[in-house]
Amino acid sequence: DAGITQSPRYKITETGRQVTLMCHQTWSHSYMFWYRQDLGHGLRLIYYSAAADITDKGEVPDGYVVSRSKTENFPLTLESATRSQTSVYFCAARGDSYEQYFGPGTRLTVT
Amino acid sequence: GESVGLHLPTLSVQEGDNSIINCAYSNSASDYFIWYKQESGKGPQFIIDIRSNMDKRQGQRVTVLLNKTVKHLSLQIAATQPGDSAVYFCAENAGGTSYGKLTFGQGTILTVHP
Numbered sequence: 001d002a003g004i005t006q007s008p009r010y011k012i013t014e015t016g017r018q019v020t021l022m023c024h025q026t027w028s029h030s031y032m033f034w035y036r037q038d039l040g041h042g043l044r045l046i047y048y049s050a051a052a053d054i055t056d057k058g059e060v061p062d063g064y065v066v067s068r069s070k071t072e073n074f075p076l077t078l079e080s081a082t083r084s085q086t087s088v089y090f091c092a093a094r095g096d097s098y099e100q101y102f103g104p105g106t107r108l109t110v111t
Numbered sequence: 112g113e114s115v116g117l118h119l120p121t122l123s124v125q126e127g128d129n130s131i132i133n134c135a136y137s138n139s140a141s142d143y144f145i146w147y148k149q150e151s152g153k154g155p156q157f158i159i160d161i162r163s164n165m166d167k168r169q170g171q172r173v174t175v176l177l178n179k180t181v182k183h184l185s186l187q188i189a190a191t192q193p194g195d196s197a198v199y200f201c202a203e204n205a206g207g208t209s210y211g212k213l214t215f216g217q218g219t220i221l222t223v224h225p
Contacts, residue, residue, distance in 0.1 A: 031211055040217070041217075042200065042215045043155070043200070045212060045213075058212070090154050090155070092154075098143045098145065098204050098211045098213070099157050100157075100213060101157070102147075102154030102155045103154050104154050105152075
């Protein structure tokens with residue numbers, strides 16, 4: 001009963017590098033979400049997906065790219081990492097109700 | 112209540128006391144509200160939810176109250192335990208075609224002293 005898994009759990013990268021954060025759900029929920037969490041800003045939505053091959057921008061999408069070729073996976077890519085993208089990233093999924101289930105998070109540090 | 116800024120609201124209680132955590136929301140069109148608990152180093156965990164056609168909903172040791180007139184939401188935790196220490200977030204869904212997107216509050220830090 002894994003639910004949502006995220007990998008890696010911790011990542012340190014350099015400015016300008018590309019990095020991909022992985023998210024996998026063991027259910028077949030249609031909706032998936034990526035958030036970043038920063039002190040003073042709470043959880044902010046980066047991107048979301050209503051189904052495979054359907055994605056849309058959230059509140060803070062700049063500098064991020066997502067894809068969803070399979071229902072169970074929703075990777076988030078930072079094309080050229082910047083220090084301002086240092087954060088904790090959470091993936092979430094929801095089924096028919098509005099309740100979102102969150103993964104354990106990835107702590108990303110950009111040096 | 113919750114506020115924007117670097118310092119989260121805090122609530123400190125003794126074990127066994129009842130706790131009340133407040134949240135103000137801004138969108139009168141929101142039709143669904145949810146409370147999450149986040150322990151250090153973990154993802155947010157669902158506690159309880161309530162739809163806008165309800166004023167009150169009870170769970171195990173928790174009660175959520177919704178006052179749509181003043182756009183206020185509260186979470187009551189009965190007989191608070193040290194394991195309840197965490198950050199608590201309220202979230203709202205704007206309804207319509209929002210795809211179930213949730214807008215989160217800043218959070219309140221609850222500390223329970225034994």
